[in-house]
Amino acid sequence: MSAEEQPLPSTEGRDPSREVVDAAPMAEEKAMEAALRPKALGDFVGQQTVRHQLSLVLQSSRLRGAAADHVLLSGPPGLGKTTLAMIIAAEMDASLRVTSGPAIQHSGDLAAILSSLTEGEVLFVDEIHRMARPAEEMLYMAMEDFRVDIVVGKGAGATSIPLELPQFTLVGATTRAGLLPGPLRDRFGFTGHLEYYGVGELEHVLRRSAELLQVQATDAGFAEIASRSRGTPRVTNRLLRRVRDWALVHEVDLVDDDAAAEALDTYEVDRRGLDRLDRAVLEALCSTFRGGPVGLSTLAILVGEETETVETVAEPYLVREGLLARTPRGRVATEAAWRHLGLEPPEQGAPLGGAGSTASSPPASPSSAHSGRSAGSPGPTTEG
Ligand SMILES: Nc1ncnc2c1ncn2[C@@H]1O[C@H](COP(=O)(O)OP(=O)(O)O)[C@@H](O)[C@H]1O
Ligand SMILES: [Mg+2]
Numbered sequence: 001m002s003a004e005e006q007p008l009p010s011t012e013g014r015d016p017s018r019e020v021v022d023a024a025p026m027a028e029e030k031a032m033e034a035a036l037r038p039k040a041l042g043d044f045v046g047q048q049t050v051r052h053q054l055s056l057v058l059q060s061s062r063l064r065g066a067a068a069d070h071v072l073l074s075g076p077p078g079l080g081k082t083t084l085a086m087i088i089a090a091e092m093d094a095s096l097r098v099t100s101g102p103a104i105q106h107s108g109d110l111a112a113i114l115s116s117l118t119e120g121e122v123l124f125v126d127e128i129h130r131m132a133r134p135a136e137e138m139l140y141m142a143m144e145d146f147r148v149d150i151v152v153g154k155g156a157g158a159t160s161i162p163l164e165l166p167q168f169t170l171v172g173a174t175t176r177a178g179l180l181p182g183p184l185r186d187r188f189g190f191t192g193h194l195e196y197y198g199v200g201e202l203e204h205v206l207r208r209s210a211e212l213l214q215v216q217a218t219d220a221g222f223a224e225i226a227s228r229s230r231g232t233p234r235v236t237n238r239l240l241r242r243v244r245d246w247a248l249v250h251e252v253d254l255v256d257d258d259a260a261a262e263a264l265d266t267y268e269v270d271r272r273g274l275d276r277l278d279r280a281v282l283e284a285l286c287s288t289f290r291g292g293p294v295g296l297s298t299l300a301i302l303v304g305e306e307t308e309t310v311e312t313v314a315e316p317y318l319v320r321e322g323l324l325a326r327t328p329r330g331r332v333a334t335e336a337a338w339r340h341l342g343l344e345p346p347e348q349g350a351p352l353g354g355a356g357s358t359a360s361s362p363p364a365s366p367s368s369a370h371s372g373r374s375a376g377s378p379g380p381t382t383e384g
Helices: 016-021 027-036 048-064 081-091 107-115 133-145 182-186 199-213 219-227 233-249 257-266 276-288 296-302 307-320 335-340 366-370
Strands: 071-074 096-100 122-126 147-152 159-164 169-174 190-193 324-327 330-333
Touching: 016 233, 027 199, 027 233, 048 071, 048 081, 048 190, 071 081, 081 096, 081 122, 081 169, 107 133, 107 147, 133 147, 133 169, 133 182, 199 219, 199 233, 219 233, 219 257, 233 257, 276 296, 276 307, 276 324, 276 330, 276 335, 296 307, 296 330, 307 324
Parallel strands: 071 169, 071 190, 096 122, 122 169
Antiparallel strands: 147 159, 324 330
């Protein structure tokens, strides 16, 4: 299996019941995504700042007749990093080589890719923060001086052979820019950070995709889908396909807001884009722990998920929506969370799950069987 074919581990081992709002791509979704990907910078919706800055980088490279500076794209999954990498190659009329951090576990893996690059080619390294350390160091030199030292042999007999590389453009993508070592980050000439999309921008994405998928919808129909899409184009495209399925089966030719709402309710995506797991987290917080604070690991056990899933999949969106807060003592449900669940928040003055509340002694819950910690104690290392 070549480096390019290796799947990203992030798409494996997930809960199928919540895939409809998961920002990571599903395996069988790749072809569909490719079809919906804008091919030119002008078709890329939103992200005005990044788009403008990037267009300057690319125009300058064209005027200079040289490869563009290395580009780092950072931001949460599903916001368009891979799409932008492809656009960069297309706009520069260059071919694109695709690999990913997890596929580069030895410096030899990287050396093989680098030594086969051609002049002006764009090398896209997805999840670049997951590359192995020795390969990272090889990449420093390749990015800066367009050469690498290939070590041949072992021990005392080892020799290093310098290898000149053609001028290429590295495009790195990462969901965790903070995990990139400084020296690597500094070698990118341009860093673009992608932000979540507004509902208006997602409607724009939807209109474009709906035309490609031949789905007819009213403005209100698009707005309904967009508002349940968690600010994420990948999610909005996926919800559109689910709405299309629903409309096809129900013989609805024009999707209005009621139809979109009914379709998405069927898939348990609520009007704020929360799915079953998101609501389970909030319900555990509010009903079982009276709002918290609750340690992450306890919360995860209670909803029957891995700590990491709760932390990386459910939590960011709940925090972003102002439904959940992270405090030094654990997770806390906000007033908005109670209201979203149709519950009355605890009385004003009584601190939300504050000290002395019954929050730290949950009733017979799965958590008491698994952990000797009190409910408010922080999770292992991931707290905060
Ligand atoms: N700005 C955008 N305009 C239109 N479609 C977009 C945009 N950003 C992302 N998409 C769509 O969302 C899907 C996921 O984008 P992708 O680039 O794979 O995200 P990432 O690599 O950041 O996880 C693609 O199918 C793409 O068509
Ligand atoms: Mg991607």
